[in-house]
Amino acid sequence: MPYENSLNTNYKESTMNFTFETKNGVLIAKVLPKRATVEFSADFKEQLLEKIEKETARVVVDLSNVEFVDSSFLGALVAGLKRTTMKDGDLKIVGLQPSVRSMFELTRLYRIFDIFEKIEEAIDSF
Amino acid sequence: MKQKVILSVPADFSYLQTVENFADLLFKHFGVKFKDEKLEQNLRSTVNEAFVNVLQHTPLPQGEWVNIIFELSEGDFVLRFPDQGKGIPVQEHYPPYPSHLVGSKHLILKTLDGYLYGMVESPTRLKLEFKNRSGIKNFDELLQDVSEGGMGLSIIVKTMDEVRFVWDEAHGNVLEIKKALRRADE
Numbered sequence: 269m270p271y272e273n274s275l276n277t278n279y280k281e282s283t284m285n286f287t288f289e290t291k292n293g294v295l296i297a298k299v300l301p302k303r304a305t306v307e308f309s310a311d312f313k314e315q316l317l318e319k320i321e322k323e324t325a326r327v328v329v330d331l332s333n334v335e336f337v338d339s340s341f342l343g344a345l346v347a348g349l350k351r352t353t354m355k356d357g358d359l360k361i362v363g364l365q366p367s368v369r370s371m372f373e374l375t376r377l378y379r380i381f382d383i384f385e386k387i388e389e390a391i392d393s394f
Numbered sequence: 395m396k397q398k399v400i401l402s403v404p405a406d407f408s409y410l411q412t413v414e415n416f417a418d419l420l421f422k423h424f425g426v427k428f429k430d431e432k433l434e435q436n437l438r439s440t441v442n443e444a445f446v447n448v449l450q451h452t453p454l455p456q457g458e459w460v461n462i463i464f465e466l467s468e469g470d471f472v473l474r475f476p477d478q479g480k481g482i483p484v485q486e487h488y489p490p491y492p493s494h495l496v497g498s499k500h501l502i503l504k505t506l507d508g509y510l511y512g513m514v515e516s517p518t519r520l521k522l523e524f525k526n527r528s529g530i531k532n533f534d535e536l537l538q539d540v541s542e543g544g545m546g547l548s549i550i551v552k553t554m555d556e557v558r559f560v561w562d563e564a565h566g567n568v569l570e571i572k573k574a575l576r577r578a579d580e
Contacts, residue, residue, distance in 0.1 A: 294530060303411065305411075309408055336435075347542045367431075370432060375506065
């Protein structure tokens with residue numbers, strides 16, 4: 269469903285590792301496991317890019333469940349950010365636990381991602 | 395006293411967390427003192443990235459095994475990840491590098507915040523070094539520079555003390571990672 273037509277939460281799709289839903293025209297991708305790694309990063313990236321292409325380029329990725337992230341998953345987030353900015357959108361990050369935040373600091377990814385504590389703050393920032 | 399453990403696991407991503415957990419247990423068995431939570435996390439990240447590097451970037455037939463060698467001696471922890479690749483090319487030369495390249499430094503990849511270089515220490519040893527990028531860039535320039543891949547090796551180099559690719563005829567190409575550690579009994 270195009271984001272222009274969605275005012276509130278309009279659908280939810282779930283896999284074992286992540287869910288997608290739209291709220292107020294913003295796609296929210298929530299990562300469910302404690303580990304966000306190469307084990308499902310390619311699948312996440314593929315589905316994320318497809319949704320950006322077909323639905324909306326305004327995206328929030330909720331990492332509040334995640335305690336460990338590797339470079340493969342960070343690469344998937346970078347791919348998502350690049351695709352959203354190509355379409356005049358943005359990809360924002362929510363809910364970094366300290367161990368994950370330290371990876372964003374180590375890789376300096378915090379310089380290209382807007383990072384928020386709560387989903388509502390990220391949605392309102394668009 | 396030198397302690398050495400060799401782990402052999404199938405070349406399969408489904409073993410990733412098991413390898414990380416094994417390494418974590420082994421560090422503790424060796425008496426490594428994790429006063430700093432970051433060190434524990436960095437070692438886990440290093441094992442993750444190095445294992446994935448072998449699986450993703452080197453030729454490994456399905457069903458092949460990955461060996462990981464853990465060594466502790468004199469307070470230094472050494473991890474070795476042999477692979478079946480040809481090593482890192484320097485000016486189109488794979489190891490053993492020609493003698494005229496010894497002592498030279500070469501850009502391997504760019505990351506968001508810097509450059510990963512390879513210093514040719516000898517025909518069979520390439521030491522990896524990370525150099526931070528100077529100057530402030532705007533968002534568009536940063537986004538242009540950042541790539542989806544290449545972060546793994548830079549994470550290892552930034553968090554460990556010495557990282558190099560070592561080549562020998564018996565083992566092929568080996569990613570060798572060193573970290574100075576404090577023991578629990580110190």
